Amino acid sequence: MKPAPFRYERPSSLEEALRALEEAGDEGRVLAGGQSLVPMLNMRLAAPSVLVDVNAISGLDEIATEGEGEAEGEGEGDRRYLVVGALARQRTLERSALAASCCPVLPECLSVVGHVPTRNRGTVGGSIAHADPAGELPVALLALGGEVEVAGPDGVRRIGADDLFVGFLTTSLGAGEMLVRCRFPARRGAVGSGFAEVAPRHGDFAFAIACASVALDESGRIAGARLALGAVADRPLLVPAAGDVLGGSRGAEPALRAAAAAAQAAVDPADSLHAPAGYRRHLVGVLAGRALRQAVAKASEQLTKGGSR
Amino acid sequence: MRRIEVDVNGSRHVRHVDERRLLSDFLRHDLGLRGTKVGCEHGVCGACTVLLDGAAVRSCLLLAVQVDGCRVDTVEGLAGPEGLHPLQEALHRHHGLQCGYCTAGILMTAVEMAGEAGPHSVEEIKQRLSGHICRCTGYAGIVAALSEVVGS
Ligand SMILES: Cc1cc2nc3c(=O)[nH]c(=O)nc-3n(C[C@H](O)[C@H](O)[C@H](O)COP(=O)(O)OP(=O)(O)OC[C@H]3O[C@@H](n4cnc5c(N)ncnc54)[C@H](O)[C@@H]3O)c2cc1C
Ligand code: FES
Numbered sequence: 001m002k003p004a005p006f007r008y009e010r011p012s013s014l015e016e017a018l019r020a021l022e023e024a025g026d027e028g029r030v031l032a033g034g035q036s037l038v039p040m041l042n043m044r045l046a047a048p049s050v051l052v053d054v055n056a057i058s059g060l061d062e063i064a065t066e067g068e069g070e071a072e073g074e075g076e077g078d079r080r081y082l083v084v085g086a087l088a089r090q091r092t093l094e095r096s097a098l099a100a101s102c103c104p105v106l107p108e109c110l111s112v113v114g115h116v117p118t119r120n121r122g123t124v125g126g127s128i129a130h131a132d133p134a135g136e137l138p139v140a141l142l143a144l145g146g147e148v149e150v151a152g153p154d155g156v157r158r159i160g161a162d163d164l165f166v167g168f169l170t171t172s173l174g175a176g177e178m179l180v181r182c183r184f185p186a187r188r189g190a191v192g193s194g195f196a197e198v199a200p201r202h203g204d205f206a207f208a209i210a211c212a213s214v215a216l217d218e219s220g221r222i223a224g225a226r227l228a229l230g231a232v233a234d235r236p237l238l239v240p241a242a243g244d245v246l247g248g249s250r251g252a253e254p255a256l257r258a259a260a261a262a263a264q265a266a267v268d269p270a271d272s273l274h275a276p277a278g279y280r281r282h283l284v285g286v287l288a289g290r291a292l293r294q295a296v297a298k299a300s301e302q303l304t305k306g307g308s309r
Numbered sequence: 310m311r312r313i314e315v316d317v318n319g320s321r322h323v324r325h326v327d328e329r330r331l332l333s334d335f336l337r338h339d340l341g342l343r344g345t346k347v348g349c350e351h352g353v354c355g356a357c358t359v360l361l362d363g364a365a366v367r368s369c370l371l372l373a374v375q376v377d378g379c380r381v382d383t384v385e386g387l388a389g390p391e392g393l394h395p396l397q398e399a400l401h402r403h404h405g406l407q408c409g410y411c412t413a414g415i416l417m418t419a420v421e422m423a424g425e426a427g428p429h430s431v432e433e434i435k436q437r438l439s440g441h442i443c444r445c446t447g448y449a450g451i452v453a454a455l456s457e458v459v460g461s
């Protein structure tokens with residue numbers, strides 16, 4: 001099928017884009033990579049009357065680090081961030097050396113987001129703004145405890161990942177607001193992350209996704225752990241209980257198994273054509289265990305490298 | 310309607326297009342380049358894959374107005390005066406196509422791969438082909454052909 005008619009705007013600055021969005025009100029829609037929106041237009045699942053194509057805005061596709069160790073002390077406290085412009089293409093982040101060193105879990109999970117042609121075009125910000133419960137990037141943002149920068153009529157504000165995903169394909173962005181940057185906490189000291197999913201074929205949307213991030217103290221005990229799940233609820237889901245179970249432990253098998261059980265208890269997945277609810281719940285246990293085990297192993301590696309700084 | 314100027318396979322085209330015209334339909338219906346095929350129109354089958362400024366993209370998920378000022382390469386640009394492109398030759402030799410509906414898209418992905426630092430492992434080739442649905446060949450011939458040209 002073909003898209004219904006719309007008015008097409010192609011602003012060349014953020015200010016113009018925000019003005020166009022404000023004017024369009026409920027009728028307007030941001031067009032970024034188009035890899036989720038255009039299928040919806042083609043199938044007429046969406047028919048906005050104004051499309052604001054943000055691809056001509058320059059400066060919103062940068063990938064950089066910010067925070068500790070920089071002359072301008074823009075980073076808060078001792079945190080360091082990988083800051084990714086909303087318009088950075090998924091394929092660019094996947095191949096970014098900076099991402100590989102600061103947030104190695106991002107390239108890892110991007111390698112299974114659709115296919116190279118969809119990642120060449122699909123943006124990082126678009127994936128997060130779309131908030132697909134089965135999207136890998138939203139789950140990673142949640143597991144890493146990142147945040148987004150949102151620009152709107154009242155200026156720029158930040159929304160933490162925990163407050164961003166509020167329902168099926170729904171974020172807490174307000175009308176007329178646009179996501180401009182994603183901030184992923186950069187790896188520092190004895191931290192590690194892990195990612196695991198099961199999908200019918202490479203590049204397909206997964207049946208279940210787990211992403212974990214673990215920080216160890218100098219003695220090797222878990223100082224903090226975050227586990228996020230995808231494709232098993234109406235939104236990407238953080239499982240605080242898994243972090244609680246692991247806190248203070250050494251991340252040994254019994255603790256990991258208890259955390260995986262906590263993840264299973266936190267979900268009530270729905271049946272789907274190829275994956276009944278029971279199978280999905282089973283996957284949550286297996287994948288949560290895998291992601292956490294990887295995260296603990298990588299954090300321990302960093303600790304032995306003397307990276308507890 | 311908007312005026313766009315696009316370089317397709319090295320020739321410049323100036324056209325007025327409806328804002329909602331998909332790039333796939335622009336190529337096929339407005340420029341008459343029907344080598345690019347349309348299967349699903351939601352990004353899944355890969356039949357419509359073309360190169361946009363050198364990168365493989367789904368032409369069914371782009372508006373023609375978005376490629377104003379860009380370069381697009383389609384399957385029609387592959388064969389030269391000396392004959393078929395080496396990737397086309399290899400697909401032919403390895404029986405990498407039957408009905409040919411998926412072939413143009415697969416070729417454009419393969420051309421993108423040929424431009425990258427290689428060689429590509431069989432595993433990588435299979436992963437890249439996961440974005441292209443072929444209902445005829447069973448893929449073995451396609452993998453063999455691509456391995457010969459972009460593989461180790
Ligand atoms: C065949 C196929 C397979 C796929 N497989 C996967 C997969 O396995 N995993 C996965 O995670 N994704 C998958 N995707 C989706 C893909 O990753 C999309 O690129 C992504 O979901 C949306 O990003 P986009 O830049 O394409 O956004 P668009 O499609 O342009 O926009 C999506 C939505 O987000 C809004 N939006 C976009 N950018 C902004 C912004 N900066 N501020 C505010 N709102 C914004 C739009 O208005 C729209 O509502 C697949 C897509 C295809 C076609
Ligand atoms: S027609 Fe574009 S991917 Fe199927």
Ligand code: FES
Binds near residue numbers: 405
């Ligand atoms: S040759 Fe017929 S679909 Fe591939």
